[in-house]
Amino acid sequence: MKNVSIIGSTGSIGTQTLSVIREHPDLFNVKALSCGRNISLLAQEIREFHPEYVSVEREEDLSVLMELTKDCPIKGMGFGKEGLITVSSFSSSDILVSGIVGMRGIEPTIAAIKAKKDIALANKETLVCAGHIIMPLAKEYGVSILPVDSEHSAIFQSLQGNRDNEIDRIILTASGGPFFGMSVPELQKVTVEDALKNPNWDMGAKVTIDSADMVNKGLEVMEAHWLFDVPIDDIVIHVHRQSILHSAVMFKDGAVMAQLGTPDMRIPIQYALTYPKRVSLSGKRLDLFSIKDLTFEKPDLSVFKGLKIAMDVGRQGGNLPSAFNAADEEAVKLFLEKRIGFLDIADIIEKAVEETEFINSPSLDEIEQTGNITKERIRKDHL
Ligand code: MN
Numbered sequence: 001m002k003n004v005s006i007i008g009s010t011g012s013i014g015t016q017t018l019s020v021i022r023e024h025p026d027l028f029n030v031k032a033l034s035c036g037r038n039i040s041l042l043a044q045e046i047r048e049f050h051p052e053y054v055s056v057e058r059e060e061d062l063s064v065l066m067e068l069t070k071d072c073p074i075k076g077m078g079f080g081k082e083g084l085i086t087v088s089s090f091s092s093s094d095i096l097v098s099g100i101v102g103m104r105g106i107e108p109t110i111a112a113i114k115a116k117k118d119i120a121l122a123n124k125e126t127l128v129c130a131g132h133i134i135m136p137l138a139k140e141y142g143v144s145i146l147p148v149d150s151e152h153s154a155i156f157q158s159l160q161g162n163r164d165n166e167i168d169r170i171i172l173t174a175s176g177g178p179f180f181g182m183s184v185p186e187l188q189k190v191t192v193e194d195a196l197k198n199p200n201w202d203m204g205a206k207v208t209i210d211s212a213d214m215v216n217k218g219l220e221v222m223e224a225h226w227l228f229d230v231p232i233d234d235i236v237i238h239v240h241r242q243s244i245l246h247s248a249v250m251f252k253d254g255a256v257m258a259q260l261g262t263p264d265m266r267i268p269i270q271y272a273l274t275y276p277k278r279v280s281l282s283g284k285r286l287d288l289f290s291i292k293d294l295t296f297e298k299p300d301l302s303v304f305k306g307l308k309i310a311m312d313v314g315r316q317g318g319n320l321p322s323a324f325n326a327a328d329e330e331a332v333k334l335f336l337e338k339r340i341g342f343l344d345i346a347d348i349i350e351k352a353v354e355e356t357e358f359i360n361s362p363s364l365d366e367i368e369q370t371g372n373i374t375k376e377r378i379r380k381d382h383l
Contacts, residue, residue: 003031005093010038012204013099013122020270032090043068055083089115098123101206113143120272122148124219129322131226146272153268154246154259171248173240175200177212190342200243200263209332218310232314238296306346319362319370326371327352330378
């Protein structure tokens with residue numbers, strides 16, 4: 001039995017993790033859960049999975065949760081950062097699934113590493129902003145960082161049995177989102193509703209917008225750089241509209257190893273939970289006969305400007321990825337509130353990065369400060 005804690009249990013990654021766990025009651029135990037404000041869904045999860053401890057974002061939601069679960073045997077409830085940390089480092093759990101969005105995912109990951117929990121990592125910001133702290137720390141504590149992001153899981157799977165062989169390059173695939181192939185004037189007119197339609201993957205709103213402007217792929221380049229210790233320039237983005245080949249590794253001898261499958265997040269989630277084993281999983285199977293084409297194209301960096309900025313920021317490192325990320329979080333919020341246009345997101349990020357005072361190897365405090373200063377500036381510009 002593996003004991004599992006999940007932060008972000010009511011989100012896209014959290015619910016799909018619980019769907020994997022539901023299929024394998026003999027393999028997994030849910031020990032602790034945390035969520036934001038979806039209290040009714042959390043109550044249902046408590047009823048089904050019987051965690052010992054749960055935490056919510058705000059204290060005022062606890063009374064509602066207690067009312068909804070008064071007949072359930074829960075040992076403890078918490079809220080805020082402290083609750084989140086308790087879930088992440090929960091004493092009897094073996095692995096933490098980090099499915100929350102944003103820079104607030106960094107601290108719980110560090111707490112989990114220090115408590116010697118393996119991490120199934122879906123939160124990108126952890127490595128984008130603090131990769132230089134997280135990776136050495138995981139090594140020091142002998143903890144595995146298991147990627148949940150589909151591309152990174154594909155790379156991780158492609159590396160099995162090849163760990164000590166030299167990587168020539170990483171082929172990082174991208175669906176391209178709903179707007180791939182559009183020109184700048186066309187992108188000027190797209191709406192929030194247009195951007196929220198992702199043809200292949202079912203994700204939360206923030207990641208869906210990040211996919212539409214390919215900022216997500218930029219974050220994933222930085223994530224891959226830290227996870228697999230590969231220079232940014234050896235990570236080559238291939239837009240692959242069918243989302244069948246989930247990424248690949250080319251080795252020094254020219255051999256390419258890839259992972260293919262239907263676009264189902266539960267596959268990488270389950271692999272992170274059962275690694276290095278594979279166990280059965282329901283779902284549609286890949287039928288290569290039914291696929292006419294697998295196509296690969298280069299992204300146009302003059303159209304997807306956010307991706308270009310991400311690559312630059314990734315090369316420079318320091319606290320710039322934190323500024324990039326914070327600016328994106330704030331800009332996506334403004335876009336979802338319909339206060340800025342789609343292309344303004346990349347412009348806001350560009351300005352924010354330019355205004356950032358460079359710190360080479362930022363501490364956690366400096367990462368947080370960079371994020372706060374960046375967000376503050378953007379809010380002032382958009383009062
Ligand atoms: Mn991805």
